[in-house]
Structure formats: C-alpha cells, structure tokens
Amino acid sequence: xxxxxxxxxxxxxxxxxxxxxxxxxxxxxxxxxxxxxxxxxxxxxxxxxxxxxxxxxxxxxxxxxxxxxxxxxxxxxxxxxxxxxxxxxxxxxxxxxxxxxxxxxxxxxxxxxxxxxxxxxxxxxxxxxxxxxxxxxxxxxxxxxxxxxxxxxxxxxxxxxxxxxxxxxxxxxxxxxxxxxxxxxxxxxxxxxxxxxxxxxxxxxxxxxxxxxxxxxxxxxxxxxxxxxxxxxxxxxxxxxxxxxxxxxxxxxxxxxxxxxxxxxxxxxxxxxxxxxxxxxxxxxxxxxxxxxxxxxxxxxxxxxxxxxxxx
Amino acid sequence: xxxxxxxxxxxxxxxxxxxxxxxxxxxxxxxxxxxxxxxxxxxxxxxxxxxxxxxxxxxxxxxxxxxxxxxxxxxxxxxxxxxxxxxxxxxxxxxxxxxxxxxxxxxxxxxxxxxxxxxxxxxxxxxxxxxxxxxxxxxxxxxxxxxxxxxxxxxxxxxxxxxxxxxxxxxxxxxxxxxxxxxxxxxxxxxxxxxxxxxxxxxxxxxxxxxxxxxxxxxxxxxxxxxxxxxxxxxxxxxxxxxxxxxxxxxxxxxxxxxxxxxxxxxxxxxxxxxxxxxxxxxxxxxxxxxxxxxxxxxxxxxxxxxxxxxx
Amino acid sequence: xxxxxxxxxxxxxxxxxxxxxxxxxxxxxxxxxxxxxxxxxxxxxxxxxxxxxxxxxxxxxxxxxxxxxxxxxxxxxxxxxxxxxxxxxxxxxxxxxxxxxxxxxxxxxxxxxxxxxxxxxxxxxxxxxxxxxxxxxxxxxxxxxxxxxxxxxxxxxxxxxxxxxxxxxxxxxxxxxxxxxxxxxxxxxxxxxxxxxxxxxxxxxxxxxxxxxxxxxxxxxxxxxxxxxxxxxxxxxxxxxxxxxxxxxxxxxxxxxxxxxxxxxxxxxxxxxxxxxxxxxxxxxxxxxxxxxxxxxxxxxxxxxxxxxxxx
Numbered sequence: 033x034x035x036x037x038x039x040x041x042x043x044x045x046x047x048x049x050x051x052x053x054x055x056x057x058x059x060x061x062x063x064x065x066x067x068x069x070x071x072x073x074x075x076x077x078x079x080x081x082x083x084x085x086x087x088x089x090x091x092x093x094x095x096x097x098x099x100x101x102x103x104x105x106x107x108x109x110x111x112x113x114x115x116x117x118x119x120x121x122x123x124x125x126x127x128x129x130x131x132x133x134x135x136x137x138x139x140x141x142x143x144x145x146x147x148x149x150x151x152x153x154x155x156x157x158x159x160x161x162x163x164x165x166x167x168x169x170x171x172x173x174x175x176x177x178x179x180x181x182x183x184x185x186x187x188x189x190x191x192x193x194x195x196x197x198x199x200x201x202x203x204x205x206x207x208x209x210x211x212x213x214x215x216x217x218x219x220x221x222x223x224x225x226x227x228x229x230x231x232x233x234x235x236x237x238x239x240x241x242x243x244x245x246x247x248x249x250x251x252x253x254x255x256x257x258x259x260x261x262x263x264x265x266x267x268x269x270x271x272x273x274x275x276x277x278x279x280x281x282x283x284x285x286x287x288x289x290x291x292x293x294x295x296x297x298x299x300x301x302x303x304x305x306x307x308x309x310x311x312x313x314x315x316x317x318x319x320x321x322x323x324x325x326x327x328x329x330x331x332x333x334x335x336x337x338x339x340x341x342x343x344x
Numbered sequence: 345x346x347x348x349x350x351x352x353x354x355x356x357x358x359x360x361x362x363x364x365x366x367x368x369x370x371x372x373x374x375x376x377x378x379x380x381x382x383x384x385x386x387x388x389x390x391x392x393x394x395x396x397x398x399x400x401x402x403x404x405x406x407x408x409x410x411x412x413x414x415x416x417x418x419x420x421x422x423x424x425x426x427x428x429x430x431x432x433x434x435x436x437x438x439x440x441x442x443x444x445x446x447x448x449x450x451x452x453x454x455x456x457x458x459x460x461x462x463x464x465x466x467x468x469x470x471x472x473x474x475x476x477x478x479x480x481x482x483x484x485x486x487x488x489x490x491x492x493x494x495x496x497x498x499x500x501x502x503x504x505x506x507x508x509x510x511x512x513x514x515x516x517x518x519x520x521x522x523x524x525x526x527x528x529x530x531x532x533x534x535x536x537x538x539x540x541x542x543x544x545x546x547x548x549x550x551x552x553x554x555x556x557x558x559x560x561x562x563x564x565x566x567x568x569x570x571x572x573x574x575x576x577x578x579x580x581x582x583x584x585x586x587x588x589x590x591x592x593x594x595x596x597x598x599x600x601x602x603x604x605x606x607x608x609x610x611x612x613x614x615x616x617x618x619x620x621x622x623x624x625x626x627x628x629x630x631x632x633x634x635x636x637x638x639x640x641x642x643x644x645x646x647x648x649x650x651x652x653x654x655x656x
Numbered sequence: 657x658x659x660x661x662x663x664x665x666x667x668x669x670x671x672x673x674x675x676x677x678x679x680x681x682x683x684x685x686x687x688x689x690x691x692x693x694x695x696x697x698x699x700x701x702x703x704x705x706x707x708x709x710x711x712x713x714x715x716x717x718x719x720x721x722x723x724x725x726x727x728x729x730x731x732x733x734x735x736x737x738x739x740x741x742x743x744x745x746x747x748x749x750x751x752x753x754x755x756x757x758x759x760x761x762x763x764x765x766x767x768x769x770x771x772x773x774x775x776x777x778x779x780x781x782x783x784x785x786x787x788x789x790x791x792x793x794x795x796x797x798x799x800x801x802x803x804x805x806x807x808x809x810x811x812x813x814x815x816x817x818x819x820x821x822x823x824x825x826x827x828x829x830x831x832x833x834x835x836x837x838x839x840x841x842x843x844x845x846x847x848x849x850x851x852x853x854x855x856x857x858x859x860x861x862x863x864x865x866x867x868x869x870x871x872x873x874x875x876x877x878x879x880x881x882x883x884x885x886x887x888x889x890x891x892x893x894x895x896x897x898x899x900x901x902x903x904x905x906x907x908x909x910x911x912x913x914x915x916x917x918x919x920x921x922x923x924x925x926x927x928x929x930x931x932x933x934x935x936x937x938x939x940x941x942x943x944x945x946x947x948x949x950x951x952x953x954x955x956x957x958x959x960x961x962x963x964x965x966x967x968x
Contacts, residue, residue: 131704396696
C-alpha cells in the first residue's frame with residue numbers, strides 16, 4: 033500500500049481487523065520499524081482524537097511525529113492550477129507537498145470540505161493534490177468526503193463487540209444545529225459494505241448520502257423500523273447532500289434515546305453534542321461503547337502506518 | 345500518589361525537596377521509568393515556563409510529551425451536567441477526558457479561572473471534571489485556585505537559597521493593571537505553611553486571600569513592617585478575593601524596590617511586569633533569584649511525574 | 657562557534673559545504689551527539705520549511721525539539737530597556753531568554769522585521785536581545801535582516817548543481833504585491849560573496865539592498881543584461897530599502913520566465929507566488945531546483961546544530 037486515503041485502500045478488511053487486534057495486544061512489537069522516520073501531521077482543521085491517536089500510533093512504531101497547524105503556523109495554500117497568485121494564498125500545493133516530502137517520510141493530512149462547493153469537495157482537491165505532488169505516502173486524517181482511519185476503527189470496534197456472527201448495524205442520522213460533513217458517514221458505510229454484517233441506514237427524507245456511497249444499502253426514513261433488532265447503532269449527523277451542505281432538518285425526534293436503542297450498542301466518532309444528538313442516558317451507561325471506539329483509533333492508525341512503512 | 349492537583353497532595357514537603365534536589369543533580373537517572381509512556385499537556389491558556397519545563401521534565405524521564413492547545417487545536421469543551429449542547433461547545437468533558445486517557449498515560453491541564461464567577465472558580469470545575477472523568481492521573485499545570493507545580497518549585501528554591509535554618513519568608517502583593525488569579529499566591533501560601541519557615545503575608549486592605557488558604561498566617565497591611573528582617577520576598581499580584589476578580593488598588597507604593605528589599609532575596613513566578621510589579625534594580629542584580637527559581641520548575645515537574653509513574 | 661545568527665559566523669564556507677554534503681550522505685552518523693539535549697524553536701512568525709527542516713535536523717542529531725509559537729502560545733514580550741510595563745507586553749526579553757535557557761540547550765528564533773521602523777530592524781533588536789540574555793547558543797531562523805540557514809542552504813545547493821568551476825550567479829528581484837523583508841536577499845548576497853562565483857544582483861532602480869550588504873557586488877537595473885550567461889538565477893522579492901518597507905514597484909516585466917532564464921537554474925527560498933514572481937513554465941520543469949534546495953535546509957540546519965553541540 034502506498035497511500036491510505038479511502039476505505040477502498042483496504043484490500044481485505046477481515047485480515048486488517050485481525051492484524052489491528054494483534055497490534056493492540058502488543059503495541060510496541062514493531063517499535064524498530066519506524067526508527068529515524070518522521071510522520072508529518074498537517075491540520076487544516078481542528079482535531080483532538082486524530083491529533084493524539086495518530087501521534088500515539090507513530091510513537092508506538094518508533095516514528096517521530098511532527099505536528100503542524102497549516103492555517104495558523106504556515107502560509108495560505110493555493111490549490112488552483114495556473115493561478116496568478118496575487119491574492120491571499122502565498123504558497124502553491126505543488127511546492128508545499130513536495131517540500132514537506134523532503135522532511136517527512138509519511139504525510140498525514142486533515143482538510144475538511146467547504147460544504148458550499150459540491151463539485152470541489154467531491155473532487156477531493158486538497159487530498160488529491162497532496163497525492164499528486166507529495167513524493168511520499170499520504171494518509172487521510174479526514175478529507176472532504178472520507179475519514180477512513182475512523183471507518184477502520186469502527187470496523188475493529190464492531191468486530192470486538194459483536195455477540196452474533198453477523199450483527200445488524202444501523203447508521204443513523206441524528207439532529208445537529210450546524211452543517212456537518214459527510215466524511216464519517218461515508219467511510220463507515222464503505223467499511224460496513226466490506227464486512228459480514230447486515231447494514232442499513234436511517235435518515236430523514238432529503239438526507240440520503242451520495243448514491244455512489246450508499247449503493248444498494250437499504251435506506252430507511254423511519255428510524256424505529258430501521259432500529260428493529262439492531263446490534264449496533266452508529267450515529268452521526270450530516271448536512272444534506274442533495275441540497276448540498278444545507279441544514280434542512282433539526283427534528284429532535286431523531287435524537288438517540290436509551291428507549292429507542294434497546295439492547296443495541298451506541299457508537300459515535302466523537303465529539304458528540306449531548307442531549308442534541310444523543311441523550312445522557314445512553315452515553316452514561318454501558319449502552320455506549322464510544323470510549324472503547326476512540327481507543328481503537330490508535331490501532332487503526334498504527335496498522336495503516338505499519339503497512340505503509342513495510343511497503344516503502 | 346494518583347493525581348497531583350494541590351499542594352495538599354504533598355505528604356512530606358521536606359522529603360519531596362530532598363528528592364527534587366537529587367533529581368536535579370542527576371536528571372537522567374530515571375530515564376527508563378517513562379519509556380513508551382506519553383504525557384498529554386492540555387493548555388486552555390497561555391504558557392511559557394510550564395509548557396517548556398514540563399516537557400523537559402517528561403523528556404528527562406524518557407516520556408513522550410504531546411502538547412495540545414485545547415482552545416485553538418480542538419473543540420469547545422462543555423462542563424455542565426445535563427446540558428443540552430446546542431450552543432458553542434461541541435464536546436463534553438466526560439468524553440474529552442475519557443478519550444484523552446486512551447492516548448496519554450498522564451494528563452496535565454492548565455485552565456485559568458473566570459475571575460467573574462467565584463463559586464465556579466472555587467469549585468475547580470475544570471480540574472475536578474478531569475479528575476472525575478479521566479481514567480489516568482491528572483497533573484495541575486495551574487488551575488482556578490492553585491498552581492502546585494509552582495508552589496513546589498518555590499519550596500525547593502527557598503530550601504536551596506536559605507542561609508538560616510528557619511528563614512523569614514514574606515508573600516507580598518504588588519500592583520498590576522489587570523485582574524490576575526490567586527492560584528500562585530494560594531499554592532505558595534500552602535507550601536510555606538508546610539515548611540519550617542516564618543511566613544507572613546503583606547497585602548493592601550481588601551486584598552486578603554481566601555481565609556481557607558491563609559488560615560492563621562499573619563497578614564500585614566503595612567508592607568514595610570512585613571518586610572522587616574525578611575530573607576525572602578515572594579511577590580505576586582492578585583485581584584481582590586472579597587470583591588471577586590476586581591482591581592480595587594493599583595497603588596505604585598506597593599511596587600518592590602531594591603531599597604525596600606534590603607538583604608532579602610526577590611522571588612516571582614514570572615512573567616513579571618518590570619517597573620510596575622518590581623523595579624529593574626531588583627531584577628538586574630543578585631537580589632533576584634527568579635531565574636534559578638524558573639530552573640527548578642523542571643525538577644518540581646519531574647518529581648511529580650516520577651512519583652506518579654512509580655505509583656501507576 | 658557559539659551562536660549562528662549571520663552568514664558572517666561561517667568561518668570557511670567551502671569546508672562548511674563539504675561537511676554539509678557529508679552529513680547529507682549519512683544523516684544519522686552523529687545521532688549520539690544531541691542525545692538528552694533539547695532544541696527550543698521559538699516562532700514569532702509563520703514558518704513551514706524552517707519549522708519542519710530544523711526539527712528534522714535536530715532529530716537526525718538525536719536532539720528533542722520543542723516548538724513554541726511565541727505569539728499564540730505564551731505572552732507578549734517586551735524588548736525596551738527600562739520600560740514601565742503597563743501596556744500590552746507581559747514579559748521582558750531579559751526574563752524570557754534567560755528562562756528558556758533553563759529548559760533548552762540551544763534556542764532557535766524566528767522574528768521578522770517591522771518593515772516600518774528601519775533603525776529598529778537594522779539594530780536586530782529581537783535577535784540581539786536573545787543573544788544578550790540567553791545563556792545558551794542562539795540560532796537565527798530568520799531575523800529582521802538575515803536568514804543565514806537559508807543562505808547556507810543556497811551555497812550548498814549551488815555547489816551541488818554547478819557545472820563549471822566558477823558559475824555565474826544572479827540574484828534577481830521579482831515583483832510581489834506585499835512588502836517583504838530583505839533577510840533572504842541579504843544572506844544570499846553574503847553567502848555568494850564568500851564563494852568562488854561570479855555574483856551580480858539585478859533589481860529595479862530604487863530597490864538596491866543596503867550598501868553595507870551589497871558592498872562591491874555589481875548591481876544591474878536591466879534584468880536581461882544581468883541574466884546573460886547566468887548559471888543560476890536566485891529570485892526573491894524585497895520591499896524598498898531606501899524608501900524603507902515600501903512597495904514602489906510591481907512591474908510584471910520583472911517576473912521570471914522560462915524564456916529569460918535560458919539554461920540557467922532557477923532558485924527560490926519558497927514560498928513563491930506562481931505567475932507573479934515566476935511563471936509556471938519555470939517551476940514545472942527541470943529549470944527549477946527549488947525542491948532540491950528546500951531539501952538542503954535540513955543539512956544546513958543540521959551542520960549548524962552539530963557545530964554548536966561540538967563547541968558547547
């Protein structure tokens with residue numbers, strides 16, 4: 033594997049999950065692998081879990097992480113081809129990506145979507161520019177349309193917590209006041225489609241994810257119906273894809289409650305707004321496995337970095 | 345020791361001072377102790393000495409420090425219980441603290457007081473939330489009401505520089521234009537109360553610290569009288585505690601001068617405003633031991649981390 | 657060598673280039689040299705290349721880099737002597753530099769000029785204050801008037817890419833919309849004056865660099881004439897020195913084109929504004945060696961740190 037920028041880069045999710053579990057049991061086993069190698073973590077946006085867990089993963093492999101908040105620490109980056117750069121951007125991605133490749137053995141990038149320019153976001157222009165112009169492997173730490181480190185984490189977590197061989201997994205939209213990206217929902221959907229689970233999506237009308245992502249996954253507009261006999265309810269808000277980036281619905285009836293959940297386990301990528309997305313009674317009980325899920329971020333990242341280091 | 349959040353966590357200050365001095369002589373002796381362990385440094389506020397010295401202390405113990413400016417790097421954190429999070433905060437401390445505990449073996453936190461909400465500040469709601477919801481030890485890098493790494497540093501410094509067995513130590517208020525916290529003055533007071541020193545406090549009327557802190561320590565409103573025969577004058581501004589967070593007095597007569605100081609050594613936690621809090625003639629001569637004091641920040645932090653690592 | 661703050665600190669540029677090339681071939685050879693030593697990187701301004709390459713250089717030598725964005729992470733710093741600090745600055749450089757010296761074995765500083773106060777900038781008041789008050793070596797990561805890590809990088813790069821024993825090197829001004837510093841142009845000029853090259857400068861009238869820098873280097877106001885038979889064209893915008901910090905000229909005819917360049921190699925310190933300073937046709941072809949140049953930033957920094965560590 034050269035880059036890891038999408039769930040599609042996972043060749044065999046079952047063997048990846050197995051490897052990640054082995055890493056989790058013995059996280060320092062491959063400490064020599066990354067010796068004298070640097071991981072550059074470039075953040076165009078805020079991050080807590082990704083920032084910490086990816087550094088931890090790098091340290092477990094003996095790598096030196098170097099963190100940079102691109103927006104605050106460096107220069108405005110230009111992505112346009114042929115631009116006359118007489119505006120606010122001071123450095124072109126062609127130079128930026130090539131230059132960072134001189135100092136870092138792997139580049140990890142977080143760059144959220146605009147949520148206003150659908151074509152630009154769908155083109156993954158930031159991530160793909162890094163892939164095009166960096167001379168080293170690129171890892172997606174959440175891009176415009178995907179968050180594959182999270183999706184891999186979620187697959188590992190479901191594998192660990194499932195009590196039946198083929199659990200029913202529901203991805204449920206939940207209300208939120210702000211316009212949020214589709215990245216987590218997309219990568220989770222793609223991960224579930226690769227696993228041996230019964231997977232359905234629940235979201236209000238007008239909130240279907242991109243059909244290129246959902247493919248033939250059943251989509252319910254009735255949450256109760258979707259949740260029936262669920263083993264896992266993965267919750268996430270996203271803004272409308274059809275009315276791109278708009279908040280058309282904040283219906284509190286879609287909030288996740290203990291009552292709705294029944295015996296299902298609650299999952300969320302975090303951060304989560306309590307009593308808006310999900311009620312306290314879920315998060316504060318054993319129904320929730322969000323912290324165990326967050327813990328797996330380390331091993332998902334570590335597996336990805338290990339595979340890249342072994343390939344280099 | 346699990347957490348280190350207050351001077352009250354020091355069981356025997358004399359033995360701690362002795363241990364800190366031993367660490368200072370041989371800072372790398374315990375380099376194996378922290379191997380493969382991470383210290384998360386979470387800053388809700390600015391920091392120079394604490395930021396650098398705590399990282400240095402961690403490195404001396406072989407730990408990997410991971411620094412995060414919470415406000416700039418991550419999400420607004422909610423501390424309220426049962427809050428419907430439809431405002432500016434995006435992540436609850438219950439999740440944040442539990443999640444950071446997945447990636448860091450020790451969490452160090454800096455969170456200043458509001459200085460407007462006395463009850464909230466006195467409750468130490470940020471620090472206590474970390475203690476409640478983190479699953480790993482928590483170190484106070486200056487909270488609403490205490491700065492115990494500084495207080496321990498100050499105790500070490502006085503022990504190193506004293507020329508009589510029981511020196512006279514004065515904590516003196518000095519003028520400042522802004523409303524400053526009570527944390528440093530509180531922790532210094534608590535540290536001195538544990539040491540074998542003659543300890544008095546000098547501050548203008550209306551500027552007494554919390555009586556729960558000062559207890560039976562003599563308080564002078566006449567600076568000259570308090571400074572008589574002093575061996576150490578520890579200076580710090582704080583805003584009014586009674587008229588909570590207000591600046592009721594900026595009397596320049598309380599500025600520390602070479603003349604007032606006599607043979608006493610001048611101490612300050614830094615940063616210090618020259619010629620407002622203290623005149624140049626003090627800082628630029630041997631009367632001042634502020635740099636030696638700052639140096640001890642490393643060994644105070646290292647001792648605390650060492651004790652926590654040994655306990656884990 | 658104690659400090660490295662100017663190209664003048666290079667005693668013999670040819671032997672330094674030779675040593676840097678040796679480091680580049682075997683970057684980890686001296687990994688033991690910096691063990692248990694910290695490099696403090698203090699940024700008053702934005703940085704990408706310097707931030708990453710200097711950390712990489714430190715890691716190659718086994719040092720622990722500690723990065724701080726002074727403006728965002730810590731306190732406003734006062735540089736005036738005798739100031740009554742009742743304004744926006746909270747900490748004097750006398751304390752700041754002395755304190756950082758307690759935690760870091762070497763201090764590297766980036767502090768750009770005001771471009772409004774010529775006397776202040778020319779006095780290098782920030783850099784010189786660090787030299788005066790720090791008790792450890794100071795490295796210039798770009799100051800008001802110089803960028804000697806870049807100048808050394810450039811010398812190494814020219815030495816690697818030259819095809820004749822004494823190449824012709826042109827430093828050419830190019831247009832830019834903003835007022836930029838003279839630091840890079842100054843240090844490049846000083847480096848070239850020390851090397852066995854034919855060195856000339858091309859800039860519009862009214863844009864001569866300080867005569868104390870240019871000395872007897874020929875200055876052309878006709879770019880075409882200057883470029884004749886050039887082997888290297890080093891391009892950089894700078895604001896007027898005579899009309900200090902002003903942008904008096906943005907003539908697009910001074911933009912570097914493939915046509916103007918002929919067989920010469922194009923160099924630039926980066927970031928560079930495409931199609932303003934230089935056209936795409938230069939950067940996107942073998943005419944440009946800017947990425948190779950950026951790569952050498954690591955070895956220039958590593959050589960400087962190595963020499964300091966060996967001297968300490």
